[in-house]
Amino acid sequence: MTDQPAAHMHVPYFVVKQKLTMMVNRYEISESDQSFNPVRLLALAEQKRMAFKEQVTFYSDTGKSRAVFGFKARKKLDLNAGYDITDEGGQQIGFFKKDFGASLLRSTFHIEGAGFAGTGQERNQLVGLLRRFTEIPMLPIHFDFVDAxxxxxxxxxxxxxxxxRYNVTVADTRVDFRIAAAVAVGLDALMAR
Incomplete structure (x- = not known):
């Protein structure tokens, strides 16, 4: 293993699959083809259920032998503070934050990475409202992130x-896979799915 930080990695299509367990939210992130058929495991993440959503670490394998990236809240118990996304050396590579004011009607997140900044919103405001105010299970969650x-x-x-199961399409080559994966897992964790 080298002391050099991992280089920017663009992955155009990948799948984030949440595994159901009693005590832990477990996520498998796999590169996929355009039809979202997994072709290669990229990372695994675990987060204790009922724990504060302040940190998630992604590992290279099921044995958790090597942490490869992660995200962590800037402030504990302040969900409005945002999350720093870091590489395996702990260097910041990105940032995301839920915009709680805009999210009252449609969940909205702000993101930043090397060479870009953007905003993501639920694609369908009606579905977003139904998800908040009804008990209909399994409503779709679709987010589109765009730059300025x-x-x-x-x-x-x-x-x-x-x-x-989340299908992620990364259209812009400036977006590092680790940023898109952290945001996809963050959407699930922060929206208490």
């Missing part, structure tokens, strides 16, 4: 399955 010029950065779409 309206150019698509990436999209996250939850598919119906046992356990949540």
């Amino acid at each position: 010029q309206g150019q698509k950065l990436f999209s996250v779409e939850r598919r119906m399955s046992i356990g949540d």
Whole structure:
């Protein structure tokens, strides 16, 4: 293992699959083809259920032998503070934050990475409102993230399955896979899915 931080990595399509367990939210992140068929495991993450959503670490394998990236809240118990995304050496590579004011009607997140900044919102405001005010299970969660010029950065779409499954399309090559993966897992964790 080298002391050099990992280089920027663009992965155009990947899948985030949440595994159902009693005590832990477990996420498998796999590179996929355009049809979202997994082709290669990229990272695994675990988060204790009922714990504060302040930190998630992604590992290279099931034995958790090597932490490869993660995200951590800037302040404990302040969900409005945002989350720093770091590489395996602990260096910040990105940032995301839920915009609680804008999220009253449609969940909204702000993101930053090397060479870009953007905003992501639920694609369908009606579905967002239904998700907040009804008990309908398994409503879709679809987010589109765009830069200040309206150019698509990436999209996250939850598919119906046992356990949540998110298909992620990264249209912009400036978006590091680790940032898109951290945000996809963060959406699940922060929206208490």
